[in-house]
Amino acid sequence: MIYDCIVIGGGIIGAVLLDRLATYKLSALLLEGQDDVASFTTRANSGIVHAGYDCQPGTLKAKYNVLGNPLIWRDAEELDVPHLRCGSIVAARAEQAEGIEELAKKAKLNGVEVRILDAEETRRVEPNVADAIACSLYAPSAGIVSPYQLAIAYADRAILNGAEIKLNQVVTGVKSSDGVFVVTTSSDSFEARVVVNCAGNNGSLVNDLAGAEHYESSYRRGDYFVLDNTERKNVHTVIFPLPTAAGKGILVAPTADGNVIYGPTAVDTVNGDTASTADSLDMIRSNVPLSYACAAWNKCIRVYSGLRTLIGHDFVIGESMKLHNFYMAIGICSPGLTSAPAIAEELAGQISSRLDAQKKESYVTRLPRRKTLERLMRNEEELNALVAADPAWGRIVCRCEKVTEAEVVAAIHSPLPATTVDAVKRRTRAGMGRCQGGFCGPRVMEILSRELNIPLNEVKKGLGAEIARYRVKEVE
C-alpha cells in the first residue's frame, strides 16, 4: 500500500507528530530503528517543561517553546502521563542580578510570564536554594513531565487512532519517483506520498539519504545524576543557574516520577557518543552546591547522559526546498520536548492540507487512567477486587517502585507493546528504583519470556542487547 505519510524516527517529535497526524483522515506510518520508541535521546531528556523566557526572541525555538508549553500540560493530562507544573526559578547570586533583569526582558519579548523574586520570596518558592542566592527569576508555567512516558503515550494514542508503528526498521534509503517516496529499511520497504524526517541525531543523515538539504550536525552531551526518591521532598521547583552560551546550565529538578536529577553538563562530542566522563560528573558535583543547599551525592542511584543535536542555532522545521513533500523537524535540541506538540501541530496542519485530508469526526483524546499500585493503595476495595480476579495484581515484581506483575503484563500488551526489559521499565518504572533492577530484572525477564513465548536468553535489555545469553554448562 501507499501510505499518505511516513514519519521517520520514534523520538518525542516523531511520536507526537504521528499522534497529531492520526487526528486526520490519512494513513500514517512511523518507522523506528530501535526496539521501542523514545529509546535513545528522548529517554535521556531532563523532562523539564520550559516556560520559554530564555530563547532568543524571534527564533523558532522561542515560538514553539511558548506555543508548546500549554499543549504539554493539556496532553499530559489527557494521556495520563506523570507531570507537575511546579514552576522554575533561575537562582542568582547578588552579582548576577543584572543577568536576571536581562532574562526578564527576554521573557517579556517572548510573551512569557515571569517575576523577579528577592531573597526571601525565592526561599518561599524553594527553601533549599544555596545560602548565597540573593534573587531569582520565577516562571510559574514551567514544570516537569516524564519525557519517555509522554512519547510512549503519544505513540499509544496514535495507534488507537489508526496510525501504525513499525519498530526495528533502520531507514537505509529514501527515493522519490512519480510523486511517491520509497523508504527502504534494513528489512523491508514502504511507500508514501509524504515523508517527514524526525530522525533526531540521524536527522542530517536521513536528509542526505533523501537528497534534501545537507546540514552539518554537531552534538552536545549532557550528563546527569539521578537521586533516590527519598530526595524528592527537598526539591520544590526546577532550579536553574543563570544561563550561558553553552545552555541552560546545571539544574536541580524533581522528576515527574518522584526522583531528583542534577545536571546536565554540556560537552561537545564529535560523533554523538553518550559515554559519561569523570570530568563532566565532577563539574556537576562542583556546580550543584552553587545553587542548591541539599546536594546528597550518596543518594545517587544512576548516572545517565542525554544528547543534543544542533544544526546551526535554531530548529529546522517545515518542507524541504529541494524535495517536494519531504518535511523536516530536525536539529530539535533544547527546548525540544516542550516545543514538540506545537511543532507537530504545525507540521500536521501543513501535511494534511497538502494531502487535502480533513479532521476525523471522532478520535480518542483521553487514554484510560492507568491502574498502578500507588493509585490502588488509596482504594483498598478496588485493589482487593482486582487481586481476587487476577492474583498478579497482588504480586509485587519491583519492590523499590512497588510495581505489580499485572502492571508489567499490561505494559507488554499495551497498544505499542513493550518487548524488552528497558521498554517495560519506561512504562512501569520496574527497575528504576534504588536497586536498579537487581531484584526485579530477572523477574521482568521471566514475565517477558512467558508473555512473548520466547526463551529467557532471548529476552533483551533494549537496543537489542542480550542479558543472559548462555545456558549454564553450555559455554565453550
Added chain:
Amino acid sequence: MIDYDVVVIGGGPAGMAAALSAHAQGAKTLIVERDVRLGGILNQCIHQGFGLHYFGTEMTGPEYAERFRKRVAAEHIDVMTESMALALGADRTVTLLSPQHGLVNVKAGAIVLAMGCRERTAGAIALTGTRPAGIYTAGMAQKICNIDGYLVGKNVVILGSGDIGLIMARRMTTEGAKVSLVLELMPYSSGLKRNIVQCLDDYGIPIKYSHTVTRVVGSPRLTGLYYAPVGKDRKPILEQEQYVPCDTLLLSVGLIPENDLLGGMDIEMSRITGGATVDENRMTTVDGVFACGNVLHVHDLVDNVSREAEIAGKSAAEWAMHGGKAEGEVVHVLAKDGVRYALPQRIARREGRVRIFFRVGDVYKNGMLLVTSGDKTIASRKFRVLAPGEMGSIDIDASLIDGDVCVRLQL
C-alpha cells in the same frame, strides 16, 4: 485485622531463626516473606561454607535454609509467602500485599525486622562511560546462574571483592566463563580471607588491590573497560589507565541494609551500619520493634545471623507477651581507635554476658582489643590480625558496666 504476638518481616535466615525463637517462647508468630519460598538469599548460595559454627557441619546455602524451613514447618508457624510488607504503622500495624490475600493489615504485638540487604549498584558508585547491558551486581548474576540456569556472559571482570563477588568469580569460572580480573578499590578485600584463597587463588584469578574501573565501553553490550590504580585519596591515576576487553562486569561493591520500609517510622539509624541502632535485645529506639540479620548490619556468616535473630525473636516474644523494657540505666556502646562500629549500641542489662559485635576500619596487626566502661577495662584480648572484611566479637560481663562502654584497639 489479624492479630499476632510477633510478626517477622522477612523469611530468610534471620526471619526464620527469629520466628522459631519467638515461637519457642509461646508467642503467636507470623513470618511475612515476599518470595515464593522461605530461605531468602541462601536459596541461590549453592556453594559450601554455611553452618560450621551453628550446626557444627559445613553445608550449602539451600541446605542451611532447608534445616530452618523444616523446623518452621514442624512448629506450624504461620507463613505468608509472596507477601510484601508495604507499610509499618506507628501502632505496629503491618500492611501487606499478596496475590492470595490482597491488601491485609496485621496487628503485631512486636515486630522483628529481618528484611536483609541489597547490593550497591553501578549507579550508586556513579560508574562512568556507556550504560550497556553486561553490568550486573554479583547477586543478580548469581540468581540468573543458580536459579534460572543462564550465564550472563563469558568474559568477566569483577569490581569489588565482597564475598558474593568472590564466590561468583569461582562460579562463573566453573561454568566455563573466563574471569580475567578482580579489581578492589581498597588496599584489602572486604570479603573473607577463605574466599580469596578458595575462589581466586585456587583458580589463578588475579586480584588487583587499590585499583578501580575508570570507565566502561561498548553499546548496547559491554565490550571492555578501563581501569587504573588509585592514589591515597582513592582517586584513579589516569596516566596508568589500562584496557581490558570483557562482555561482563560484575559488581561486588557493598551491601546496604534494606530499611526502606521504615521511612514513616521514627527509628534511630546508624550512619555506619545503615541499620537501626539497637539494645542488647536487638530492640530499636521504637518500642516493640526489633531488628536482626543483614537489615541490622551486614554479616559475613549466616551462623551469626541465626544467633542474632534468636536474641531478637526471643526478646520480641517477651516484649509482646509481657511488655516492659529491660531494667537498668541504658549505657551507650561506642566504637573508637580503629573500631568502625560496635553493636548493640545500647546496653541496659547489668547481669550475665553480653556479646558485642564489631568491625574495624582497616587491617590491624598484633594489638589488644579492649572494652572499657567508665575508667575500667572490662574485657580485653590480644589479636594477631583484624580486617574490615571479618566481623569480630567479644563478650563482656554486664555486671562490670559502670558508664558508657567503649570498644577500641590498642596497637
